[in-house]
Amino acid sequence: KQEVTQIPAALSVPEGENLVLNCSFTDSAIYNLQWFRQDPGKGLTSLLLIQSSQREQTSGRLNASLDKSSGRSTLYIAASQPGDSATYLCAGDQGAQKLVFGQGTRLTINP
Amino acid sequence: DVKVTQSSRYLVKRTGEKVFLECVQDMDHENMFWYRQDPGLGLRLIYFSYDVKMKEKGDIPEGYSVSREKKERFSLILESASTNQTSMYLCASTSTDFLSSTDTQYFGPGTRLTVL
Numbered sequence: 001k002q003e004v005t006q007i008p009a010a011l012s013v014p015e016g017e018n019l020v021l022n023c024s025f026t027d028s029a030i031y032n033l034q035w036f037r038q039d040p041g042k043g044l045t046s047l048l049l050i051q052s053s054q055r056e057q058t059s060g061r062l063n064a065s066l067d068k069s070s071g072r073s074t075l076y077i078a079a080s081q082p083g084d085s086a087t088y089l090c091a092g093d094q095g096a097q098k099l100v101f102g103q104g105t106r107l108t109i110n111p
Numbered sequence: 112d113v114k115v116t117q118s119s120r121y122l123v124k125r126t127g128e129k130v131f132l133e134c135v136q137d138m139d140h141e142n143m144f145w146y147r148q149d150p151g152l153g154l155r156l157i158y159f160s161y162d163v164k165m166k167e168k169g170d171i172p173e174g175y176s177v178s179r180e181k182k183e184r185f186s187l188i189l190e191s192a193s194t195n196q197t198s199m200y201l202c203a204s205t206s207t208d209f210l211s212s213t214d215t216q217y218f219g220p221g222t223r224l225t226v227l
Contacts, residue, residue, distance in 0.1 A: 036218075103151070
């Protein structure tokens with residue numbers, strides 16, 4: 001059964017720093033790997049989706065990579081801003097859009 | 112923009128009550144999903160549906176049922192609410208052909224349900 005793990009559970013950095021969030025999964029047979037953002041008490045917003053045949057995707061200051069052989073994905077945030085403070089979740093698509101989520105990394109950017 | 116709406120942001124019910132959580136999407140998506148989110152456990156899939164009148168069990172369907180009579184609406188039903196069903200419930204939808212799996216899921220704002 002697929003398990004998705006995110007480390008660390010929480011991260012606090014000063015504004016302007018570049019940072020990396022980590023996601024690992026146990027079963028490499030995923031169709032894609034997705035990164036979401038969740039603000040407190042709200043739903044999830046999709047950030048990036050990496051197909052199983054791709055190695056990375058970029059959107060603005062965000063870059064996500066996927067290494068299926070090692071069972072890892074990273075989300076890189078450049079020049080962090082206080083507005084980036086949120087919980088970041090990764091999810092592996094097992095097929096048929098059945099997502100298995102990690103428990104998230106709560107990110108705080110300090111002004 | 113895709114819009115997924117949920118009928119209530121906050122809901123308080125008593126043990127044993129029948130509870131309906133409604134989800135509506137306005138983008139003609141075929142696929143809809145219900146999750147619950149709990150601290151320390153993350154998001155877990157309860158039920159999903161690929162078409163009208165179709166439903167599939169997710170990872171934790173016990174104590175829940177669903178209804179999809181129209182394409183845009185997917186309802187989660189707690190037949191007899193219990194305190195361990197206190198949680199944040201999130202609905203999502205997506206338009207992809209599930210075999211190609213090329214699109215992301217769009218989430219509603221969530222319903223925080225408390226069962227007393």
